[in-house]
Amino acid sequence: MLKNNIKHTTINTTANNPPLVSGKGCMVTDINGKKYIDGCSQTLNLALGQCNEIINKAVIGQLNKITFTSSRFSNKPANDLAEKLIKIAPEGLNRVNLKMTSGSLANEGAIKAARKFTGKNIIISVNNSHHGQTIGTMEISGKHWNIPYIKNRKAVFLSTPVNEYIENNLNKELEKIIKEHGSDLAGFIIEPIMVDAGVVAPSQKYHLEIRHFCDIHNIPLIYDEIQTAFGWLGSIFASDFYGVVPDIMTLGKALGAGFPLSAILLNEKYDVLNYGEHEITYGAHPVSCAASMAMIDILENTNILSEVKEKGIYIKEQLLSLAKNYELIKNITGEGLIIGIELDSSDNPKIADTIISKMLELGVILRKSKVGANSHVIQFKPPIIISYSEINEILNKLKYVLKIFY
Numbered sequence: 110m111l112k113n114n115i116k117h118t119t120i121n122t123t124a125n126n127p128p129l130v131s132g133k134g135c136m137v138t139d140i141n142g143k144k145y146i147d148g149c150s151q152t153l154n155l156a157l158g159q160c161n162e163i164i165n166k167a168v169i170g171q172l173n174k175i176t177f178t179s180s181r182f183s184n185k186p187a188n189d190l191a192e193k194l195i196k197i198a199p200e201g202l203n204r205v206n207l208k209m210t211s212g213s214l215a216n217e218g219a220i221k222a223a224r225k226f227t228g229k230n231i232i233i234s235v236n237n238s239h240h241g242q243t244i245g246t247m248e249i250s251g252k253h254w255n256i257p258y259i260k261n262r263k264a265v266f267l268s269t270p271v272n273e274y275i276e277n278n279l280n281k282e283l284e285k286i287i288k289e290h291g292s293d294l295a296g297f298i299i300e301p302i303m304v305d306a307g308v309v310a311p312s313q314k315y316h317l318e319i320r321h322f323c324d325i326h327n328i329p330l331i332y333d334e335i336q337t338a339f340g341w342l343g344s345i346f347a348s349d350f351y352g353v354v355p356d357i358m359t360l361g362k363a364l365g366a367g368f369p370l371s372a373i374l375l376n377e378k379y380d381v382l383n384y385g386e387h388e389i390t391y392g393a394h395p396v397s398c399a400a401s402m403a404m405i406d407i408l409e410n411t412n413i414l415s416e417v418k419e420k421g422i423y424i425k426e427q428l429l430s431l432a433k434n435y436e437l438i439k440n441i442t443g444e445g446l447i448i449g450i451e452l453d454s455s456d457n458p459k460i461a462d463t464i465i466s467k468m469l470e471l472g473v474i475l476r477k478s479k480v481g482a483n484s485h486v487i488q489f490k491p492p493i494i495i496s497y498s499e500i501n502e503i504l505n506k507l508k509y510v511l512k513i514f515y
């Protein structure tokens with residue numbers, strides 16, 4: 110007999126859906142046999158989709174070699190992956206810590222390194238940014254304003270760099286920060302493209318200005334590349350896409366190719382944490398590292414990355430022509446295969462949820478940005494292996510939903 114009532118924790122609006130039981134590429138099937146195209150790579154993390162044969166082979170091979178190793182010994186896939194990441198990283202990022210399992214924990218480590226290096230406290234961040242769900246990362250995330258367990262924020266926030274945000278504003282805001290907190294600045298963290306904030310893709314100029322600011326004030330620029338790394342921009346890192354090199358880069362989501370893994374890449378100047386200062390037990394897991402190596406190998410040795418740009422342009426063109434017919438679509442944002450469909454929510458604050466659930470009924474999985482109660486940006490970030498016929502199927506279903514209901 111059950112001792113307790115079973116109640117699942119629901120973490121988002123789709124948690125009541127039937128569980129998924131199988132998948133291949135961009136397709137998944139639920140327990141009732143219903144098939145879906147995944148338009149958002151599950152938790153925006155599966156760059157190469159489900160059950161990639163090469164990744165699975167690497168995982169199974171590794172499983173039969175060793176279960177786990179402590180950081181006193183490390184393991185071969187972790188050492189190989191560390192070397193690989195340094196090889197492909199932007200120049201100057203030549204130190205790596207793989208001993209973590211989630212993006213939040215990678216950002217925690219980046220904050221520790223920045224504070225230890227500078228001996229100061231305040232991290233500059235951006236309104237509506239998302240850097241994780243630990244206490245430390247929520248402190249520096251710009252969207253959890255009313256959370257009761259965050260008491261003393263050691264962070265300051267710039268405005269979200271949306272459309273009308275011009276560099277004059279940025280400079281003015283930075284001057285104000287220097288005036289008020291100049292003596293206590295520890296670092297500057299940004300998401301190169303702010304997916305959770307509504308798929309906000311700032312200009313290269315914005316990135317360069319921030320790079321310049323960090324250089325002048327000798328504080329580390331931290332790129333949170335947990336959303337942007339490993340292919341969706343047609344490059345391995347957003348840093349390559351923008352041509353701007355940070356001092357510290359955090360990686361997660363796609364890094365483990367579906368298995369828990371995160372990492373911090375650092376310029377050696379900021380490699381200040383000692384052994385034991387940032388190591389999470391299950392970090393650098395040999396299976397996750399083997400999966401990651403296989404994933405990077407595929408990105409490097411196929412033409413998947415070069416096709417991303419074209420696919421992104423095609424999707425944007427189609428969405429923009431759809432926008433001409435439906436005033437409901439206010440704007441199409443993003444770069445590469447990280448695309449935002451901004452809706453006019455003035456008549457219906459729940460419009461994004463409504464469209465997402467109608468698309469789900471039709472077998473397409475999409476997500477929305479969680480900017481606030483009236484969040485209205487649909488995120489389209491499919492696995493980068495998505496085919497044109499899958500893209501067209503998603504677009505046709507979206508057209509159908511708009512035509513029937515709006």
Ligand SMILES: Cc1ncc(COP(=O)(O)O)c(C=O)c1O
Pocket residue numbers: 210211212213214216239240241242300304305333334335336361362
């Ligand atoms: C930009 C960014 N940083 C950090 C995180 C936190 O990663 P995790 O959920 O793996 O801790 C996320 C998760 O969505 C994210 O999008």
